[in-house]
Amino acid sequence: MIHIEKVTKSFHGLFRPVINEVSLSVEKGDFCILIGANGCGKSTLLKLISNEYKADSGTIKLKGAVAQVVQDVNLGTVPEMTLLENIALNEINSPKLLFYRRYRNQVIQKLKELDIGLEEYIDQPLKMISGGQRQMIATLMAIHSGRQILLLDEHTSALDPKMQTLLMEYTHKQTKNLELTAIMITHKMDDAIKYGNRLIMLHQGKVALDFQGKQKKALAVHDLLAMFHQYEDQLLVSGGESGN
Ligand SMILES: Nc1ncnc2c1ncn2[C@@H]1O[C@H](COP(=O)(O)OP(=O)(O)OP(=O)(O)O)[C@@H](O)[C@H]1O
Incomplete structure (x- = not known):
């Protein structure tokens, strides 16, 4: 279980917080997909959960230890x-x-x-x-x-298309079997739709969309792409449950 309450994180020189009062709860066994534009704060959020970064304010509570796969696979080896x-x-x-x-x-x-x-x-x-x-x-x-909590930051990015599919299937199957709580960052909208019972989109450090249950199941790749582009064009979209 991951419980995030009003967490804010800023970096020196940036004019607004990278993570801005984010509140979010991920339940045991959830496979949560995290999407959003480059630089919107996805990796920062995972680094706050794994305690690599300290939040400026707010609280993060975890039930279980964290295992993570970061973009730099040499880290920790x-x-x-x-x-x-x-x-x-x-x-x-x-x-x-x-x-x-x-x-x-x-x-x-x-x-x-x-x-x-x-x-x-x-x-x-x-x-x-x-x-x-x-x-x-x-x-x-x-x-x-x-460990019980799995954080995946674009963990298939260095793989060829066949291996990407193989590793995604393996990751999904094993996390279910072991009842891990997972958050996975991806830029692949088809993976975002196919895997995971929950989908969260960050936009400018805030939770812009949060789909789960029937809402998530009903979501198609083209819907998600349309919403993604609308947000990037700074248009307001209704339909997702805002986490903030
Ligand atoms: N240690 C740091 N020091 C200063 N700025 C940082 C640091 N870590 C992240 N940032 C800044 O925070 C912002 C968000 O970065 P982050 O890596 O969380 O984005 P992201 O959504 O994961 O992006 P991408 O999809 O490109 O991987 C960026 O502007 C980045 O430069």
Whole structure:
């Protein structure tokens, strides 16, 4: 569960807050999609939730630990260490040396689930693995880290179209199976429509649209694109429940 109450965040030199009195609750098991124009504050909001940034005012309450996949997949990894060592380092409960062989087999099984041969790299230094493959591994690590809240910041951006679909399907299926609470930033409107039971659009640091339940299900890609463009053209749109 994520509960955000009147959170504001400004950066020096910007004439208005990047996040402006945002209030939002995301329930356990929700798969929430976050969209909005470049620079509207999406990544900042996730960094406030993960405590990388401190809010100027307002409160954020979480039930559960946070796992995140950021755009820079090297963040939080040790490139010289092997894939297995990096995965072990990322676990909320580090595997015991005594059970390392069993742990290694578990990781191999997890990597096999993606069915793209990543298990072959298990003893390779992370720096030998391509950017796209690392993005897949970072997602896998975050999903299986034992944390309950998953924050995904354009986590398929470095992947080719086939791998994007594969990773999106995997992410969606696993977050449901593990009952994680997820917020995913994307610029892909078809993914925004297809995945997630809730869709939030930020505009100039505020929640402009918040669709869930039947409203979300009824939404089509062309509707969403039209609303997106209307907001970017500074026109007021009615229809979404404003979160503020
Ligand atoms: N650490 C920082 N210091 C100063 N300004 C920042 C910092 N982090 C973000 N900003 C500014 O806050 C604004 C929002 O940035 P943010 O990364 O949250 O946008 P975004 O919606 O995720 O954009 P994009 O879709 O392009 O990734 C931008 O103007 C950005 O320059």
